[in-house]
Each structure stands twice: as structure tokens, then as C-alpha cells.
Amino acid sequence: MPTSPHLNPAPLPAPHDCVLCGRCLEVCPLFAATGREELSPRAKFHLLARMARNDPALREKPASDLAGLCLSCGRCQKACPLGLCAPDAVGALRAAHPGWPAFLWEQWITRAGLVWPLAVSLGRLAGHPTSASTGPLGRARAALAALDPGHASPSWLVPTRFDTTCAGRRVALFRGCVASHARTDWSRAAVSLLRGVGVTLLDDPGFACCGAPLGHAGLPDAQNAARQKNIQAWRETGRPALAVFCASCHHGLSAYPPALFAPGEADVWQKSILPLAALLGQTTFEKTPEAPTAILYHAPCHAPPGDPDAALLSRALDQPLAQGPTPCCGFGGLMQLTAPTLATRTAAACWRTHNPPPQAHVLTACSGCATQLAATSPPTVTAGHWLAVVRCEEARGDGEEAPP
Template sequence: MSDRISQHASHCILCGKCLQVCPLLRATGREELGPRSKSDLCRVLAEDPGRLSEVDAARLAGLCLGCGRCREVCSQGQDVPGLVAALRGAHPNFRSWLWKTWLTRARQLWSPGSKAAGLIPERFRTEKLGPMLKMLAGMTGGPGLDPFLTPKTFPDTYRGERMLLFAGCTANYVQGRWLMAALRLLDGLGADILPDGFVCCGSGLKGAGFADEAGAMAERNVAVWREAGRPRVAVFCASCLAGLAAYDRFESDEERAQWAESLLPLSVAVRDIGFVISDNASERIGYHHPCHAGKGDPDRVFLRHALGDRLIAETDRECCGFGGVMRLAAPGLTEPVNRQCWDALRDADMVLSGCSACLAQLSATAPDRVKVGHWLETIG
């Protein structure tokens, strides 16, 4: 780990670009939580490991949202979230073990865990655990949103094309309505959806420091794609898409390029469908831009086109505050980040997004009057 930290941390030239985009720093005003401070501290660890105790290193490792915005703007290719993930891997604790268990046993834990959290009486929800329990209870999303977009005409762009669908853990285990909506759209487009054996994308484990487990998931998913004949892979979760795009388990550079080309955001595939908006559609819809969606954000492009003037609020710099394992390690630091997100969306009475993690966080923290859901839920 020391070689990796030294290699990356020494590249920082103190330009400060990362400080302008870090949502944790912007929300708290604490520069010691910013990317540059983490980079400096990692350099100290690499040069003199004895200057920082194991406890301090583990604490540092928990104080990063993993949004990747600093990595996007760094002219030196500095990967602070990667450095933090390495520290987390070197200094595991109970919270990281709990996070790993939650992700690797999603099939067994998510649905019953969500139901159990919803049964806990309000008086037993402590200040620290209350928001987490609400997020767990909301993972199933209740009845969901009332659809108001009806597809009427379909282009022939993908008709007859063999394709895989990467649904992701949330859609597979607790939000089946997303999966069914995606399948209906792809059926209307005439795509031939192949059976698959995909597992979790692994991005949540990678950010938490479990590189080996995440790598095994990447190898499995690439093998599924390879065995299917390397077809297109439709994806409707922004975080899953980013995780898949970051894979490095390929036989050659040519295959890596094929994989990158094969990844198809579902919102791109459905962009040319002719939709009719029903009368029950909200006139005040907000969109949350996931950190991992990148500048292009195909979900936002689709919704701007489909909703027109009904899309009255959007986030851009704001992070939802989910933060992965940091949600367990320091929930108090994620709350001001979340508040800034809702400040940007305050005029909306419905908020849509395309990231399962963001939706879990936003559903748990939404004002009483605001409905939250995946954009797939709007399609009937």
C-alpha cells in the first residue's frame, strides 16, 4: 500500500482545483476534510508511516464521500478516492465489515432488512441510527410514483439486436418495478434481451477498500459479457454504469475498448421514443445529478427532452450525501452535504434520479411533501 500511496500522493501540485468541487468541503467549510488534505496526509504516511497511528489512518479513511469530483478536475490525474480506498483496505474495522456484508449478501439481506427497519417504532430510533433506519426502510420505495409518461412510438435503432441488461442489485432485489419498466421499454424497442449471470458491479466494495472482492465481481461480469458474444449492455443505474466503465479485467486493450463501447445507458436507448405526458404529471419536477454520472449525464439529457418546462430544478455541484461506507462512519458529516442538495431542489414537489444509491439517500431525507423515484417509475 505504501508504494501506491507514494506514487499517487506525490503528484499533487497544490493547485486547489479539487477544493472548488468537493461537496464535503463546501458543506462543512473544513479544509482538513478536503481532497488536498487527504493527499498531503497520504504522502506523510508513505514517507514516514510511523507518524500516523493506525487509528488515525482508519479515521481518515472514513471521511470521504467517494464522489470522484476531485479526480475529474485534477490535472495531475490524482485519485484521492482511490487513495482513501487503499487506506480503508489496509485498516478495516467493524463498519467496513458491516458494509461489505450488506453488499455481498444483498440477495439475502436487502428485502428483509428493509422490511424490518420499517417495523422499528419511532421511539427506538436514536439520533444517529434514525436516518439510517429510514433509508433502509425506504429501499423498497413503497408503492412508487404514479406513471405519467406513456410510450407511443418506438424507433427501429435497436430492433432485433441481441443485448444484455445489467439491472444492478437494487432493481434485482428490492425495486422490481425498475426492472420491469426497463424490460418493457427494451421490448418496445425490439431488442432481444439475453439471459445473464451478472453479479453486483462491485463499485461499492471497491470504494470501501475491498479491491479483491470487487475485482472478482468485475471478472465475473466481463466473463458473462464475453460468453454472450460481447453484445451491448444496457444499464439504468448511474453508479453501476460508472463502476462497469472502470473495469480493468480484460484480455487486451482491444477488448477493453469493446467493453467501453458496449455499455449503453438505457436513457440513451429510449431518447427517441415518442412519449405522451398524462394530465397527472407534476408541473414542478426536480432532477438530482449523481456524482458518478459525469458531465454528460444521459439521464438528465433524456429528462430535459421528455419533460420540457416541467423540469424546474436540478442539482449540479451538489452531492446527495450518501457516501457509501462513510454513511456508517460519520453520518453527521454527510447531513450538511444532503441539506445543500435539498436546498437546490427546494422548489420541486417530485425529484427524479438515475442512481440507486442517491435515490436511497434522497428517499430517506426528502421533505414530507416531496416524492422521490427513479425516472423509470414515471413510465407506464
């Protein structure tokens, strides 16, 4: 970058003690998809440290733009011997250098109840995207189609016997943004399953976004407002268990700092956050004749420890599903606006690794992954959240089997 002195430098996050070991390069999906080390977490920490020292060799705007190219997958933190987290550092950098993409992203998330249904309706008017859809308009149409329940695949997984071990437990369903404002079919399936296992399902207390997409986009005030709203809704409903079916939401809720809670309350909050799959226990399922012959599983970057969704689906499908790290889908949150081409390249690398056969269906347990995979899948392959394929009307509870 051309040499230029800083003029009125914005406050930046403090430099980090990155030892430049390169372990993050082994797990960074953006580096894997592009081979560009300047996009790696190691490069980000090096660049952020130089920016924080007010290095006159850097121009602040292009340097911050480059450092902000991050998918927020968090894989670097798990690999780093010092536990450094590039998404957190990038979020602080973006907050120090706000711009129009962050503003649009804030409107998209915080006004989802108004904006998303309208956007999906406009997408319907534009018609269903084809494999030939390219460029920004094509990507936008594909993303809106992924959010449209009208484009969902037929359901083919039927619960046959519910595990009622959790019967009577007070539970509130945390739907997340996508299932609250677009893919409401996921919410309906989750409600039906929770009623099947006999929990006391509370009315929706009006949860907001989990906050993670806002924080990573450099919107700390909006993130804090969402967190405070969720905590207050949880308190007002008597601190119930929170059933979560999005891995990224689970990750975001689990990251709430103790300072937001009353003494002793943070531990109760952490224990209340439960994957929906964990509450379903040993509930059994069967596939209908409409089920695809090839079913794959995409493990989200933010899957909870042990990936209970993968375990549930392995039992439900009576087949082993690949568990552990899988390629990042490339969703990237704010990067859908700031660097959509890089997000698309990461998605393409993800599909090359999965290499699904024709007519395969790829299931996942994250709203962001489900949307990105559905928007970028090969023409003969379908993808989506596993709740979208659950058919609940034949289910029975209390150990009663569904009729043949």
C-alpha cells in the same frame, strides 16, 4: 493528533504529487457542507503522503480514519490538474486498514439477495419513518423505506411512441444491486421499455455488483471477484450491449482495467456499456394528470458524458431540466456506516441548493442518488429514480401510437 511512533505500520499507498492548488476544494461536496478543510481531497493527499513516509508525528489509526472520510463522488479528479483521484487513494488506504465497517459493507453488497429483502421487511414492521425520525435508527428506517417499492410514488409518465432504431440489437440489462434486490419495479420498467424499442433482450445472466462500491470501501478482492463474474457473464452471452440505468454502475463498469480482458476485448467491453436512455433514442412520452406540477432533476456525480438521462427527460417532460454539475446527494457508500452524520449534512446541503417547492418530485438517474434523496427529502417532496414514474402498460412499439 498526539505524537506517537508507528508500531508495525501497515502498507500504505504511495505518496502522490499533490501541488496543493486547492481546485478540489471548489468541487468537494464534503468540504462545501462542513467547511472543514481537513476533509478535503487536498488534505487527504497531504495526509496520505505523510503517512506513506511513516511520519512519527501521526498516529496511524486516527490518521487513516480521517483520510478515509470521502464520499467517493470523484469530482476532485475532474478538477485536479494532475488527475489525482481521492476515492481511489482512499480505497487503497481502507484496504490497508480493514475494519468492521468494511466487513459489514461487504456482506451488505455481496449478500444483497438475502440481506436486502429481509432488511426491507424489518423496516416495514417498524413503520414508515416520519420527518421527526432522527439519529441512527431514524436514518436506517428512512433508508430502508427508500429501498421499499411499497413506498414508491404513483407512475405518471407513459411512453407514447417508441424509437425502434435499435430494434434487433442484442442487449443484456445490467440492473445493479438496488434494482436487482430491492427496487425491482425499476427493472420491470426498464425491461418494458427495451422490449418496446424492439431490442433482442437476453435473459439475465446473473451479473454481480459493478464493483465500484466494493473498491472504494477498500475491498479489492471482492471488487475483483465481482468484476470477473460480470465479464464472464458478458462473454457467455456473446458480448452483447449492456443497458445500464444507474450512473454509478455505468461509471463503475467503465473503470474496469484492460488487464482483466483478453487482447482486444477491453475496447469491445467499453463500447458495449450503454445508458438505457441512449438505447431509447427519440422515444416519446406524455404525462398523465397525476403528474406533479413541479419536476426537478438531480444530475448524479457519475453521470455519463452529455447526461443522456437528462436529455431524455427534458424531451419526455417537454421542459428544460438543469444539466451539468448539481450538488452531491451525500450517499458516500461506506460512509453510511463510518460517518453517517457527515453524509446527512451533505444531503442537507444538497437539498438547500435544490430548494424544491412543496409537492415537487425530484428525478435522478443513479441508484445511490435515488435512495439517498428519497431517504433525506423534505416532508412535502418526493424523490426517486425516473424509471419509478414510468408506466409501461399502454406503450406501443414500431412507431405505433398508444390509444388516447
